[in-house]
């Protein structure tokens with residue numbers, strides 16, 4: 001086996017059979033059928049239908065039409081040999097208004113999906129919240145109000161009662177950082193509010209929702225599932241004199257605001273100090289931290305790129321390259337004076353820098369902070385401007401850059417495991433091109449191409465690459481070669 005090259009392009013690296021390799025999607029990004037079978041509106045329906053919020057006015061009304069094509073999509077997953085499939089459940093399909101009785105048609109959809117996965121030998125990994133908050137709950141205050149956490153616990157309980165005999169791994173929340181800070185701070189995500197204090201209250205209520213849901217899942221499920229949460233960790237760099245202070249602040253807001261309550265049962269003191277001018281954190285009540293601090297069978301890790309920071313000097317033009325769409329507000333309450341510098345390339349079509357070393361660093365740092373905590377990569381992947389090539393064998397997409405990105409990040413994961421990280425698997429984002437939130441359909445993350453006019457699916461070279469990896473358990477080479 002050749003040694004891993006310095007730029008993380010290895011090949012031939014071996015992945016054990018129980019290292020679970022699959023792919024991931026989310027409900028609003030692929031399902032469509034936004035008004036069918038009793039589904040209620042979510043904040044993303046409202047947001048995407050509001051002019052100026054999503055590029056090109058795109059919405060998830062139809063998306064990949066997966067709600068109707070789920071069976072052939074499952075066949076496609078089986079054809080790729082996926083060991084696992086991470087999908088999300090749309091809360092407004094289960095409880096159209098976010099509370100009370102369940103909608104049987106909504107539950108039936110996910111029940112069929114889970115059965116279809118199991119029939120094909122694919123492990124179901126279900127996320128309860130990938131951002132589709134029922135609009136009625138937002139109208140009642142959304143994540144900044146405490147009641148939303150209780151409503152989420154109830155939804156988790158009802159869903160686990162229905163599917164908790166078959167789902168292998170439950171993830172409570174996907175990237176609560178985005179829900180709180182992009183949804184209520186910067187305004188880039190639904191519901192599009194720009195209020196730092198509301199964003200921090202949302203952080204706490206999302207944490208509380210997570211802790212309560214973990215307990216409900218463990219109570220209701222009958223198959224001893226793995227219970228998890230998915231966080232988008234920020235890997236933070238910077239070599240300016242002021243970078244250590246900037247790093248500490250962003251680490252507190254982005255990473256420790258979630259890991260510390262969830263895994264250590266406390267909020268970081270520096271987070272409370274940094275944000276004291278924004279909120280007094282009076283929404284944290286006695287007993288909350290004990291509810292939030294629940295053991296996790298695996299911790300879900302989403303990783304795409306790094307950020308580089310320093311403190312803004314207040315004079316020079318301010319650089320704001322934190323990788324997120326600028327919609328006016330700040331996703332960094334209490335730390336708006338941190339500057340996000342443009343980073344060295346190469347970049348993906350999102351403008352995100354490609355840094356596989358950041359993934360290795362992140363996994364090692366999580367092992368250091370939480371030595372007993374098993375990890376699972378719940379998302380990693382890349383958007384590129386794919387081209388369709390017509391061949392005698394049909395249409396193909398030679399997405400060499402995406403394959404190369406995956407080679408480098410699987411290499412990084414392998415390196416981390418060689419250094420003792422307990423990493424259980426890897427879910428590539430995404431199975432199919434889909435609705436990329438504020439960017440609509442303009443950004444393609446799929447290993448399968450979706451033609452949005454015909455709904456035709458085409459396996460990209462990256463899908464064929466993943467199939468080979470899963471079948472052989474050895475990392476196939478990058479088409480861009482080794483250096």
Ligand code: FCB
Nearest residue numbers: 026174175429436437445
């Ligand atoms: C993550 C989201 C996922 C997808 C990728 C590109 O933040 O969880 O839905 O949009 O980014």
